[in-house]
Amino acid sequence: MGYKRQSLLVFICSVALCVQIASADLSYSVPEEKRPGSIVGNIPKDLGLGVGTFMSRKARIDAEDTYQHFCDLDLKTGNFIIRDRIDREELCGEKVLCMLKYELVLESPLEVHRVSLLIQDVNDNSPVFPKDSVKLEITESALKGARYRVNEAHDADIGQNTVRQYSLERNEHFILTVRDDAEGSKSIELVLDKELDREKEHELKFALIAVDGGNPQRSGTAVIHVTVLDANDNAPAFDQAIHKASLAENSPLDTLVVTVRASDADEGVNGEVSYEFSRISEKAKKVFSLNSKTGEIKVTGTLDFETNSKYEMRVDAKDGYGLSSDSKVVIDITDVNDNAPVIHVKSLINPVTENAPPGTEVGIINVQDRDSDINGQVRCSIQQNVPFKLVPSIKNYYSLVTTGQLDRELVSDYNITISATDEGSPPLSSSKTVQLSVADINDNPPVFEEQSYSAYVSENNKPGSTLCSVSARDPDWRQNGTVVYSLLPAEVNGASVSSYLSVNGDTGVIHAVRSFDYEQLRSFKVHVMARDNGSPPLSSNVTVSVFVSDVNDNSPQILYPTPEGSSFMTELVPKAAHGGSLVSKVIAVDADSGQNAWLSYQIVRSTDPGLFTIGVHSGEIRTQRDISESDSMKQNLIVAVKDNGQPSLSATCAMYLLISDNLAEVPELKDISYDDKNSKLTSYLIIALVCVSTFFLTFIIIVLGVRFCRRRKPRLLFDGAVAIPGAYLPPNYADVDGTGTLRSSYNYDAYLTTGSRTSDFKFVSSYNDNTLPADQTLKKNPSEFADVFGDSDSSPEVSILVLPFPSV
Ligand SMILES: *[C@@H]1O[C@H](CO)[C@@H](O)[C@H](O)[C@H]1NC(C)=O
Numbered sequence: 097m098g099y100k101r102q103s104l105l106v107f108i109c110s111v112a113l114c115v116q117i118a119s120a121d122l123s124y125s126v127p128e129e130k131r132p133g134s135i136v137g138n139i140p141k142d143l144g145l146g147v148g149t150f151m152s153r154k155a156r157i158d159a160e161d162t163y164q165h166f167c168d169l170d171l172k173t174g175n176f177i178i179r180d181r182i183d184r185e186e187l188c189g190e191k192v193l194c195m196l197k198y199e200l201v202l203e204s205p206l207e208v209h210r211v212s213l214l215i216q217d218v219n220d221n222s223p224v225f226p227k228d229s230v231k232l233e234i235t236e237s238a239l240k241g242a243r244y245r246v247n248e249a250h251d252a253d254i255g256q257n258t259v260r261q262y263s264l265e266r267n268e269h270f271i272l273t274v275r276d277d278a279e280g281s282k283s284i285e286l287v288l289d290k291e292l293d294r295e296k297e298h299e300l301k302f303a304l305i306a307v308d309g310g311n312p313q314r315s316g317t318a319v320i321h322v323t324v325l326d327a328n329d330n331a332p333a334f335d336q337a338i339h340k341a342s343l344a345e346n347s348p349l350d351t352l353v354v355t356v357r358a359s360d361a362d363e364g365v366n367g368e369v370s371y372e373f374s375r376i377s378e379k380a381k382k383v384f385s386l387n388s389k390t391g392e393i394k395v396t397g398t399l400d401f402e403t404n405s406k407y408e409m410r411v412d413a414k415d416g417y418g419l420s421s422d423s424k425v426v427i428d429i430t431d432v433n434d435n436a437p438v439i440h441v442k443s444l445i446n447p448v449t450e451n452a453p454p455g456t457e458v459g460i461i462n463v464q465d466r467d468s469d470i471n472g473q474v475r476c477s478i479q480q481n482v483p484f485k486l487v488p489s490i491k492n493y494y495s496l497v498t499t500g501q502l503d504r505e506l507v508s509d510y511n512i513t514i515s516a517t518d519e520g521s522p523p524l525s526s527s528k529t530v531q532l533s534v535a536d537i538n539d540n541p542p543v544f545e546e547q548s549y550s551a552y553v554s555e556n557n558k559p560g561s562t563l564c565s566v567s568a569r570d571p572d573w574r575q576n577g578t579v580v581y582s583l584l585p586a587e588v589n590g591a592s593v594s595s596y597l598s599v600n601g602d603t604g605v606i607h608a609v610r611s612f613d614y615e616q617l618r619s620f621k622v623h624v625m626a627r628d629n630g631s632p633p634l635s636s637n638v639t640v641s642v643f644v645s646d647v648n649d650n651s652p653q654i655l656y657p658t659p660e661g662s663s664f665m666t667e668l669v670p671k672a673a674h675g676g677s678l679v680s681k682v683i684a685v686d687a688d689s690g691q692n693a694w695l696s697y698q699i700v701r702s703t704d705p706g707l708f709t710i711g712v713h714s715g716e717i718r719t720q721r722d723i724s725e726s727d728s729m730k731q732n733l734i735v736a737v738k739d740n741g742q743p744s745l746s747a748t749c750a751m752y753l754l755i756s757d758n759l760a761e762v763p764e765l766k767d768i769s770y771d772d773k774n775s776k777l778t779s780y781l782i783i784a785l786v787c788v789s790t791f792f793l794t795f796i797i798i799v800l801g802v803r804f805c806r807r808r809k810p811r812l813l814f815d816g817a818v819a820i821p822g823a824y825l826p827p828n829y830a831d832v833d834g835t836g837t838l839r840s841s842y843n844y845d846a847y848l849t850t851g852s853r854t855s856d857f858k859f860v861s862s863y864n865d866n867t868l869p870a871d872q873t874l875k876k877n878p879s880e881f882a883d884v885f886g887d888s889d890s891s892p893e894v895s896i897l898v899l900p901f902p903s904v
């Protein structure tokens with residue numbers, strides 16, 4: 097055992113890919129009949145690989161089924177060992193080279209090495225003569241030098257171990273000559289050295305010995321049995337020393353192969369020749385028959401070129417005396433394309449990952465065709481519509497390589513059909529389908545179904561209520577496509593976003609964590625991230641806008657007059673006020689918006705129901721008719737302010753009106769609990785008020801006096817109120833046109849102190865068209881706006897209301 101050869105590294109490189117097919121041939125030789133377990137060689141060492149690599153690359157030995165059981169690979173050591181008894185003669189018969197062919201397959205990268213095992217002959221067979229005894233019938237008249245052919249011995253071994261020599265047991269009459277025949281066989285003849293005499297010797301017996309060239313030598317013996325005849329007889333003679341025939345392997349039964357013919361010079365019974373096989377192998381016996389009378393050799397079994405392509409046999413011709421001669425018959429079987437190619441998948445990477453670059457080798461295919469020559473030449477192909485191709489490598493091997501980028505999300509399984517066709521006529525073909533799966537790679541981030549999401553929620557929602565849900569898709573497999581949702585950390589109004597919203601990681605449903613207040617927060621945006629569970633994970637994010645809508649949760653807040661109980665306000669109404677005079681105004685605001693903040697005013701109770709009226713939306717209190725002497729001096733109004741929400745909320749306030757031209761006329765006012773701790777501020781304000789009032793009254797009196805004197809028209813005293821030239825009006829108080837509609841904004845400024853005495857607030861409430869729904873316009877009567885002085889009282893708060901009053 098042990099000559100080896102390493103050779104041949106083949107690199108096949110193409111433009112896009114570089115597939116490495118290494119084929120290092122390993123040859124070992126081993127004698128037949130080797131004890132099972134014997135080591136033939138160490139393959140990793142001979143290939144220059146470590147045993148570890150060898151194991152990790154899943155080394156294995158492949159062979160045709162008939163050979164597979166003889167040898168195996170010990171993966172632990174890498175030794176190539178004999179597993180089963182190998183009998184060279186049984187395996188190869190007379191073939192000189194008895195070779196077992198194996199393939200060593202390694203994966204990642206795929207490699208195939210040919211391993212051939214030459215079975216050496218061992219001299220385990222002795223020469224054997226076709227028959228133990230050879231009968232010769234020789235007439236006594238035979239002359240010295242006459243030759244008698246004897247069949248040669250056969251040794252199943254080959255080469256040195258076949259028959260080497262013949263020898264003849266010493267005797268008086270015969271010597272032995274051995275000649276080499278043309279066909280490589282030997283012609284053994286007994287030569288008559290001394291004439292026979294039937295009277296002296298009737299019979300002769302001696303041994304013919306054949307020895308082989310093996311060590312130790314083995315021998316075989318046949319006994320030559322000579323009968324001396326006295327008649328003048330002839331042995332049959334074949335017309336050809338060798339009969340050759342050629343036969344297609346698919347020849348049907350009963351096909352005539354060849355007819356052997358021998359003629360006998362004798363007459364009658366003695367000239368009748370019969371034929372029989374004298375030496376024939378067991379295999380040949382099963383497929384050929386010889387007609388003993390006609391000498392026809394016919395097919396009686398199934399021929400197979402692939403198992404046996406040549407038969408050799410000897411035919412004896414015998415006549416009635418028993419005289420015989422023999423002839424050799426050689427039958428060549430010719431190949432017929434009767435074997436379809438067989439496709440073997442030697443290795444397959446399955447599944448193959450979808451990110452495998454184009455040109456990745458995923459499998460090794462081997463095709464075999466047992467026919468020879470052109471009948472055994474095979475072409476391989478695969479179908480067109482798959483991103484794979486076959487690249488031929490060493491003889492009969494193909495690499496299956498990818499030709500493009502795989503995408504599991506598009507095609508996750510391939511059925512690759514490999515077809516092999518030989519070049520025989522007609523050609524035979526076969527196909528094999530290889531199933532290949534594509535393994536997932538986390539190559540797709542989750543994608544939200546919408547570009548952005550909006551959620552609408554009414555304020556005062558319950559914490560935990562559902563706002564909306566987001567959804568993202570990820571086509572990857574299993575955890576690579578499992579989407580988990582989360583909020584991206586951010587701040588909303590200075591607080592963490594998680595104190596506003598939460599998202600269900602599995603479902604993407606977004607919940608409110610708190611109750612929202614429209615008055616504080618009308619809308620905000622959060623980012624929701626969808627992440628898959630791959631490693632590394634991929635993610636994407638989406639904007640969710642949350643819009644809080646208003647609910648009528650704020651009642652109107654009355655700024656003037658300050659609500660009942662906490663302040664005390666009295667309005668002065670001039671006695672001469674005509675019907676329609678502006679007396680006072682209720683000012684209220686509502687923190688809500690829209691309809692929920694659209695206020696309407698209503699007098700719910702009054703001392704004299706017919707005297708005052710209030711503008712539904714303006715809150716302006718006007719006299720309904722001229723004030724008469726009979727009207728009570730003190731008038732109380734309860735005004736309700738309602739918003740337009742559903743349901744609406746309201747607030748009420750009390751308005752105290754004093755019909756008088758002079759505060760001094762109202763002695764009882766002084767009584768009104770103007771007590772205790774009047775602060776300095778309050779005193780100053782009162783002093784200021786009194787001064788202003790006095791000045792104003794004086795001014796009116798002077799004006800009235802002048803008018804009275806000139807026109808003697810006392811009726812006019814308060815009729816047009818105070819005529820102030822238009823030029824005196826502040827620029828933002830517009831003139832009133834003929835229709836009595838104020839053309840521009842009309843502002844009220846209210847300065848008042850609230851509960852805290854130390855802080856002053858200025859409320860500027862702007863009434864213009866913009867604050868009201870578009871179809872609502874403030875309608876004002878033209879003319880008379882009366883002067884109204886809000887007077888202080890004993891309450892801790894003092895309010896002054898200053899109203900502009902355009903006049904005609
Ligand atoms: C591949 O073949 C198998 C079995 O024949 C079949 O179930 C499968 O659907 C085929 N796949 C494709 C992609 O054709």
Ligand SMILES: *[C@@H]1O[C@H](CO)[C@@H](O)[C@H](O)[C@H]1NC(C)=O
Binds near residue numbers: 538539573
């Ligand atoms: C997910 O993708 C990774 C690579 O990104 C891969 O290793 C893993 O096998 C994939 N998981 C599944 C279940 O396919």
Ligand SMILES: *[C@@H]1O[C@H](CO)[C@@H](O)[C@H](O)[C@H]1NC(C)=O
Binds near residue numbers: 584636637
């Ligand atoms: C959100 O997505 C945008 C693009 O869609 C990306 O630019 C940004 O980095 C992402 N933000 C986070 C925090 O992942």
